[in-house]
Amino acid sequence: MGTQSISKQALQRLPVYLNYLNALPEVKPANISATAIAEALHLHDVQVRKDLAIVSSGGRPKVGYVTQNLIDDLRRFLGYDNADNAVIVGVGNIGRALLQYDGFGDYGLNIVAAFDNDPSLVGRPINGKGVFPVEKLENLCGRLKIRIGIIAVPAEAAQSVCDALIRGGVMAIWNFTQTHLNVPEHVLVQNENMAASLALLSKHLSEQMHRQPDPLSERPVLAK
Numbered sequence: 001m002g003t004q005s006i007s008k009q010a011l012q013r014l015p016v017y018l019n020y021l022n023a024l025p026e027v028k029p030a031n032i033s034a035t036a037i038a039e040a041l042h043l044h045d046v047q048v049r050k051d052l053a054i055v056s057s058g059g060r061p062k063v064g065y066v067t068q069n070l071i072d073d074l075r076r077f078l079g080y081d082n083a084d085n086a087v088i089v090g091v092g093n094i095g096r097a098l099l100q101y102d103g104f105g106d107y108g109l110n111i112v113a114a115f116d117n118d119p120s121l122v123g124r125p126i127n128g129k130g131v132f133p134v135e136k137l138e139n140l141c142g143r144l145k146i147r148i149g150i151i152a153v154p155a156e157a158a159q160s161v162c163d164a165l166i167r168g169g170v171m172a173i174w175n176f177t178q179t180h181l182n183v184p185e186h187v188l189v190q191n192e193n194m195a196a197s198l199a200l201l202s203k204h205l206s207e208q209m210h211r212q213p214d215p216l217s218e219r220p221v222l223a224k
Contacts, residue, residue: 010050013051014051014074014077014078015107017051018075020040021070022071024067028068029067030066030067031064032070033064035048035049035064036064037052052070056069056074056077058073078108079108080106080107080108084147084148085144085145085147085148086109086112086147087113087115087148087150088114088129089115089134089137089150089165090116090153090154090161091115091121091126091152092152098152099126111150112129112146113131113144114131117133134161138165138168139168140168146169147170147171147172148170148172148174149165149173149174150173151175151176151177154177158175158181159179162182162183166184166187171186171187172187172190173187173188175190
């Protein structure tokens with residue numbers, strides 16, 4: 001396996017490759033090439049080849065990779081085989097949906113607890129996960145050695161929740177709020193900004209609509 005560093009963009013492509021390989025028929029081909037993966041995903045084959053070279057040393061000219069070995073190397077590189085415990089703060093619509101999703105385990109994420117300041121929610125498990133008062137967040141994170149915190153609270157509470165997570169030993173934060181979080185250098189924040197994603201979709205739609213003629217405008221006008 002290569003030892004060079006990997007860019008954020010390349011790192012974000014690796015799960016795409018893994019998902020593609022996992023979605024192959026149950027009886028998978030014994031070998032697969034970077035070119036085949038690139039063609040299936042509509043990516044440049046040189047880019048895919050460079051990405052995979054960082055993850056696995058198993059590629060062979062004209063043969064490609066042993067498919068199962070490449071899957072194993074991708075999972076190992078992404079840390080999916082080593083479950084990281086995480087907590088969710090905020091069990092509103094987004095937090096509840098995340099708690100009810102059972103697929104995180106496939107990606108090495110184990111949500112062990114949730115926190116909220118609503119007394120009507122505290123003490124009522126969601127999908128087998130306990131819901132605790134926010135006042136216990138820092139202490140429980142420290143005791144359970146939690147390293148990943150998921151924030152799904154109202155924007156005005158996001159920074160104080162972030163601070164409590166960091167005091168409890170959290171080093172990576174998945175932020176589902178629109179608040180810019182101030183964190184120490186050793187803490188990574190991954191923002192899931194739905195407003196930004198929607199802006200990209202809207203911009204793309206607007207550009208496509210301006211490029212393509214309106215089919216309704218091309219209909220012939222019937223004489224009266």
